[in-house]
Every structure is written in C-alpha cells, then in structure tokens.
Amino acid sequence: MIVIILTTHFVLGIKWGRFYILLTSIVYFLYFNFFFLDTEGFKIILQPHTLFIYTIEFIITLFLIGFIMYNYETLNEKIISKYTDAFYELKDEKIVVEKQNQEKAILLQEIHHRVKNNFQIIVSLLRMQSNTIEDEETRDSFQQAINRIATMSLVHQKLYESTSLAEVNLNEYLEKLVHEIMNSYSVQGNITYSVHSEIENFDSEKIVMLGLIINELVSNSLKYAFKGEGNINIHIFRSEEGSVQLNYSDNGKWLKKPNNQAFGIKLIDIFIEQLDGTYERMIKENGTFYYFKLRNII
Structure with a gap:
C-alpha cells in the first residue's frame, strides 16, 4: 500500500498522489469494516497489546x-525554482547573443560594402588611366587588371546582398561575372554564354580564386577565340569521388594561342595549386575545352 501511494505521488504528481491517498484510505476503511472483520476479528484487534502495536505501526507509517512527501515537495519546489531561474537566465543570454550577432552581421555587411566601394574606386581610377594610354598592349594589361579587381569586388557585392555572410550563390555570381567581362571587352558580334552550377553555394574565400580562374578563361576566349559569333559554356558539378569538376569550353577558332608564360596563365596555375587541383586543355574541331578537377574547394 505504501509503495503504491508513494509511486502514485512521485509519478502522477502531488495532486493525484493526495487523491490516491484519500481514495485508498476510504477503500481500506470500507473493506475492513464491512467485508473483512467479523466478531472474532474485532476481538483480536481490540486486544490491548494488538491495538497498541497496530496504532504504533499506523503512526510510524503515517x-x-x-x-517522504514533505521532502519530495520541498525538493521539487527547489528544482522548479532553479529551473525557472535558469530558463529566464538563458533566455536573457539568448537575447543578448542574438543582438550581438545581429550587430556583427550588420557590421560585416558594412565592411563588405565598403570593400566593394573601394574596389570600385580602384577600377574607376584604372579605367581613367587606361583612357590616356595609346599603346594597345599596355591598355590590354590595364583591362585585365581591371577585370581581376572587378572579379574580387563582385564577391563582396554578393556577400553584401546575401543573407549569408559566409557563402555566395554560385550561379548568380558567375552569371554576373561573365556578363561584366563581356561588357568590358565591348564584344562585337553575337557571342552567347551558358553558366550552370549544380553546386548552389560556395565558400566566400574559395569563390574568389574560382572567379579569377574563370575571368582568365573568358578573357582569353574573347580575345583569341571568336571572330563574329561564338558560344562559351561553363559547367560546375561535384564528381563521384567528391571533388569539384569545372568544365569550360568555347566553340571558337583560336587565332592566337595564349602564352603559357603569361601572367593570366600563371595565375590559373597558382590558384589550381592552392585548390589542390589539376586541369587539362584539349583542342577539338568543335572548340577548345578545359577540364578542371578541384579537391580543396568545399
């Protein structure tokens, strides 16, 4: 009986525990008075020695x-009090942390915005300077430098516009990048491009190197591959082995091969090495194809 009462009290709570004590007492009272005790039973219980023992047992039991119930209720109240205090303390700390994170996010967005603006100022200065240069080769070098800076600037612009401050949407970035490169070269003729990435987001640090690689490829295609119409295709996906595959191609007829010792080619080699990658270039009847395998990029 005691075990059942205590179990009910602990498992179902104080309210139901007290109700069960009352219900059990009534049931036992009715049972002993109307169903269990006959005349002989009353005589045994009413004996002084037996009555004294039962009374002592009953008092000790109560x-x-x-x-036990008092200690349980006291301990339970202390636990609830500590739990409530801890809950509100954590809630207050959560509010403080969320506010700090929001402030840091705003600050980081402002940093990206200012970096982007600084890059744009540099680009504007270089463009002004390039307009005064008569030598075509020097002007071309200036244009390449402008495109590289614009490539890095675009990353900060996308980070500023994005809800994520650590990743950039790859398709949006590459679409914008290729479009700006083509505009910078004042492309003549109907040259189209296609960008498709099966990987949605990229780490902001790694995407700068990827963007600079694509900048060099697109620039070379626009300078050397096309005379009139042409098409550029960029496809990025994850291979079965886990590395990132970048396939780049154009369908132009290269009038002049890029110098393997040129600065742009050296940049590609440096970035490929940093990304733990390899690449090969294949010239076919229907165009030029680059196949990049990048391991240290995601």
Missing part, C-alpha cells in the same frame, strides 16, 4: 509517508 510519519514516514508524511516525511
């Missing part, structure tokens, strides 16, 4: 039950 005392133990009361003591």
